[in-house]
Amino acid sequence: MVKRNSDINEVMAAYDEPVSDNAQTNVTRLKELLGNSEDIQVGRFLDGPHPFAVIHLEAMNNEEMISEAVNAPLLRGQREAERPEQLFSRIEGKRSDPYRSFKDVITALIHGEVIVFVSGCAYAEGITGFMVEMRHVDEPANQTVIRGPKEGFVEAINVNTSLIRRRIRNPQLRFRKLTVGRSTQTEIRLCYLEDEVDQDVLKELTLRIEAVRTEEIYESGMLEELIDDYGRKTRWYSPFPTAQVAERPDTVSSEVQEGKIAVIVDGTPMCLVYPMTFLSYFQAAEDYYQRFDFSSFIRIIRMGAFLISLYLPSLYIAVTTFHPELVATDLLINLAAQREGIPFPAFIETLLMEVIFEILREGGVRMPRTIGPAISIVGAIVLGDSAVRAGLVSPAIVIVVALTAISSFVAPAYNFSISARILRFIMMGFAATTGLYGVLFFSAILLIHLCSLESMGKPYFSPLAPFNLKHQKDGFLRLPIWVKNVPFLRPWIRHDGKKENSGS
Structure with a gap:
């Protein structure tokens, strides 16, 4: 306990x-x-x-x-x-x-x-009068917010430690120093609250880090792969991350206050947080700086966008190939007219456009910042329009791929959106073989897999499986902060008004 x-x-x-x-x-x-x-x-x-x-x-x-x-x-x-x-x-x-x-x-x-x-x-x-002026701390490059602090972690581990100390002025805050990498001797610090942390998780995480045998650790992603559940057990094939990657001190401080453990790696602004759950990846720091109703609405939008990015291409393939009776007659005639003269089946057509867009996305990331976005936008417009004019793809598939791509950018965590990008291609294969039956079959496998995953020994799909009513207050929706003062809602929260540790 x-x-x-x-x-x-x-x-x-x-x-x-x-x-x-x-x-x-x-x-x-x-x-x-x-x-x-x-x-x-x-x-x-x-x-x-x-x-x-x-x-x-x-x-x-x-x-x-x-x-x-x-x-x-x-x-x-x-x-x-x-x-x-x-x-x-x-x-x-x-x-x-x-x-x-x-x-x-x-x-x-x-x-x-x-x-x-x-x-x-x-x-x-x-x-x-001797506090360090950290003018070199800039706004995070990836996890940006409209309202909230603009500070982000940097590569210096001492500065990152200080950024957390400035926010959690609690004598129970602890930093445990570890060293990983025989050649690099990379310094790692575990950050947690002594009176909040789950000691079993702390012990498990410490043992995993101490058991790492490698020559070099340059970034937190290398450490994450070596200590995560899918790196140690038979679940190495899982595309879902079991650690939160954060570059915002306020996000990490909030997670530490909930009893979680932050892993700070020297040389990178990306901090790991354990344990994590599936629903946590739809939550952003800005959710707690805006009104609860707006935050809940945006959270639902994120979840819908994740489903769109995962299912939309597969549903298009399944409906147009195997289940045209599910489409309204007028729309079906319109789609058939667009596909007249297209030399490829719906699966090849969708796969071609998805691969082209992934190439454009990766090319835009690797190009210089000044020209990368422009090249990506122009390339997508020119290639899409040219492919339609050449009769290689239909206009409908351009809309499907564009909406899928936009939806994949909505997830606050970049490493989580990668999971949908990988699974999308697998689900497209199931849709091309057995239609909606294949989509439903793969969805069932995916749900079973999520329920079996763990993050540092804690259920990954919690609080949905196992179901926990108290944790629903910050799951699909964010209840208002003043809920703890409402008498008939007090059983939903802890006696001290804090949010319970989702991994405990």
């Missing part, structure tokens, strides 16, 4: 113990309270007449400025100060009021202050 604290004040109350007058003891106790998180930087200066220690969080403060404005003046003051408390006046920076409990020290530390302990003083002081 995962332990969960209902309020941040209850978490902080556990740290309400006094600071001692020994700098080394204070440092040891502070690290213990923060779970020995490896982003805590400690400078110990214990050899002088007045031993002291300087603590700050990695990448949140400029270490050179701390060395010049804090460490150097304190080292000089050790030889001149008569009393230990006089050392604090030597610091070049804005000082806080004395912190006499670890509760206050931890609060100041996670807000970016530099903490100074001096032996002989039963308190600490916080120094501000």
Whole structure:
């Protein structure tokens, strides 16, 4: 059973113990309270007449400025100060009021202050003004939003750690450091909340990463392939991703708050989140920045677009080849007139146009940004019009392929839309052999496969299979945030008002 604290004040109350007058003891106790998180930087200066220690969080403060404005003046003051408390006046920076409990020290530390302990003083002081200015953090290239934060992860793992720390100012936040790759020695950090995370998932994920045997890891996608369920079991053939790929700090912070685990890989702005579910791929960060009714409407549009991108070409092939009686007479006559003189059957016609569009899409991605979109648009228009004029394809199939392509771009997660692109061709083959019966047969296989998948040992198709009523509040629809205050709806949510971990 995962332990969960209902309020941040209850978490902080556990740290309400006094600071001692020994700098080394204070440092040891502070690290213990923060779970020995490896982003805590400690400078110990214990050899002088007045031993002291300087603590700050990695990448949140400029270490050179701390060395010049804090460490150097304190080292000089050790030889001149008569009393230990006089050392604090030597610091070049804005000082806080004395912190006499670890509760206050931890609060100041996670807000970016530099903490100074001096032996002989039963308190600490916080120094501000050294936080790193991260002007190089830009808007995410792929996961853009109209409303919401514009910051995105970068390639530096320390900066990414800091971006999460700035959003989750909770002393229960932990970063566990791992190293993968015999040659590259790539640094990886697991980010989670100690009181929210499912310990079984954390243990399983840690074991999988530690079991990786490879020479190199340059990007999170390489690690994902080595640790995912379909990489370790017989489900290697699954086209569905079992990890969320995020390059937005607000998205990752929200998932971590729900008890999930973020995997930050040095050298890439793409962060992995475990465990994930099928419905999570239809949810975007902007859903929680807009009104609930609009967010629910857009979410339904995404799900409909996924079905269109997966089924539309197959339904076209099945209906025109095997089941023309399902089409209205006027439309059937129109389609027959368009196909008059077309040398290919509906399957070859659809397959040809789908392959051409995939080539155009891939070519547009690999071209320089300044000309890639223009070439893709012009190429699609010219080739489509030329193919119709040449009598190779009918106008109807151009509409079908265009609508299918547009729908495939609606999914917020790019790696999830790739699944529909792959499965579309397989389903087209089933439709070309047995019509709608083949489509239904493949759909049943697909549904069984989804129900059998897991993400770090948790059901992938949850909360639909196994069905969980409480989790439906953020599934197909997003219920309003104020639902937790409505008495007759309280059984639908957790007692503390938080969204339950969809993987627990």
